[in-house]
Amino acid sequence: MSQVFVLNHPMIQHKLTYIRSEETGSKEFRELVEEVAMLMTYEVTRDLPLEEVTVQTPVAEAKCNVIAGRKVAFVPILRAGLGMVGGMLRLIPAAKVGHIGLYRDPDTLEPVEYYCKLPPDLTERDLIVIDPMLATGGSAAAGIKFLKDRGVKNIKLMCLIAAPEGIERVQDEHPDVDIYVAGVDEKLNDHGYIVPGLGDAGDRLYGTK
Ligand code: PRP
Ligand code: URA
Numbered sequence: 001m002s003q004v005f006v007l008n009h010p011m012i013q014h015k016l017t018y019i020r021s022e023e024t025g026s027k028e029f030r031e032l033v034e035e036v037a038m039l040m041t042y043e044v045t046r047d048l049p050l051e052e053v054t055v056q057t058p059v060a061e062a063k064c065n066v067i068a069g070r071k072v073a074f075v076p077i078l079r080a081g082l083g084m085v086g087g088m089l090r091l092i093p094a095a096k097v098g099h100i101g102l103y104r105d106p107d108t109l110e111p112v113e114y115y116c117k118l119p120p121d122l123t124e125r126d127l128i129v130i131d132p133m134l135a136t137g138g139s140a141a142a143g144i145k146f147l148k149d150r151g152v153k154n155i156k157l158m159c160l161i162a163a164p165e166g167i168e169r170v171q172d173e174h175p176d177v178d179i180y181v182a183g184v185d186e187k188l189n190d191h192g193y194i195v196p197g198l199g200d201a202g203d204r205l206y207g208t209k
Contacts (some may be wrong), residue, residue, distance in 0.1 A: 002171050004162075004179045007043050012036055016160065016182045020198045026207045030083060033132065033205065036160060036182060038087035044128055044158055044180045045072070045092070070126060073119055077102050077131040077143045080201035084130045084158075098122065100146060102139045109135075109192045111142040123151040132201040134162035134181065135194050137169030144174050160201075161185055163194045 018024050019032045051068035054061055072092055076082050078101040085097060101115025119125070129143055140157055147155060155177050157170060162181045165188055170179060185194050193199070203209050 001175050002178045004167055004171075004181065004184075005043070006184060007040055007180060007182050009039065009043070012039050012182050015039075019160065020196065022199065026204060029204050033083045033160070033201075034087035034090075036087070037084035037130070037158075038091050040158055040160075040180060040182060041088045041091045041128075044156055048072075048126075071096075071121070071124055073098055073122060073125040073127050075100060075118070075127055075129045075143065075147065077129065077139055078115060079103075080133065080205060081129075081131045083201070083205040084132060084160075088128070088130070096121075096125065098127075100143045102142060104135075104139060104192070106191075109138060111139040113142070113146070116146070118147075118150070122147070123153070125152075126154045127152055127156070129155060129157045129177075130159070131157075132160040133194060133197070134159040134166035134170065134179070135188055135192050136163075137166035137173075140166065141170050141173045144170070144177055148174075156180060161194055161197055163188050163197075 015032050015036045048070055049068040050065040052063055053066050054063055073096040074088050075098040076085050096119040098118035102111040102113055105112055131140055134140055144155055157177050158180045161183045163185055187195050189195050
């Protein structure tokens with residue numbers, strides 16, 4: 001069974017509070033989502049392997065560590081996942097980015113695919129699938145399956161807020177995928193929205209409604 005990591009660093013929790021607040025407008029919302037995504041990436045990449053190198057400091061030779069050439073790719077689920085990419089690229093500028101377009105059918109709540117563009121060397125990379133909201137888990141589970149069908153093995157899922165239902169579905173369908181979240185909320189409402197959540201992540205990022 002996969003693990004669920006709740007990233008309760010005070011900086012992440014502080015910023016998440018303002019992301020949730022309905023008083024936070026689109027500009028600030030976008031900035032905060034990027035910042036939290038960057039901070040979360042720091043935790044999600046904690047297990048990247050290191051290799052030793054030697055550098056000359058102004059004083060002496062020093063044996064130090066660098067990340068051992070492991071390739072990483074981010075796969076945001078459009079459209080709300082896009083809001084997290086900028087912050088993550090600030091931390092790992094060399095990461096490649098693939099895009100999967102899914103929207104949730106408002107009646108069935110099941111994901112509908114409409115776009116896909118992935119880096120060619122995907123199977124050689126560690127993938128972090130990103131989506132701010134893990135509600136029923138349908139979108140994340142479909143995005144992960146899509147990648148596995150193309151041969152990808154190392155996948156992590158990173159979300160801002162998850163409902164217990166979404167965690168359960170991803171763990172059921174993808175027991176090998178660890179989940180990183182900033183908050184686990186109480187439940188879903190009748191429209192499949194996370195309670196208390198933050199509302200519609202895509203609409204709040206891009207000012208649509
Ligand atoms: C939202 C969110 C997730 C999905 C989560 O996307 O960004 O992708 O819902 O719900 P689920 O876990 O029940 O699948 P939405 O369908 O609203 O599309 P958008 O990102 O384009 O706004
Ligand atoms: N998608 C969102 O944007 N918010 C939710 O609470 C659930 C799905």
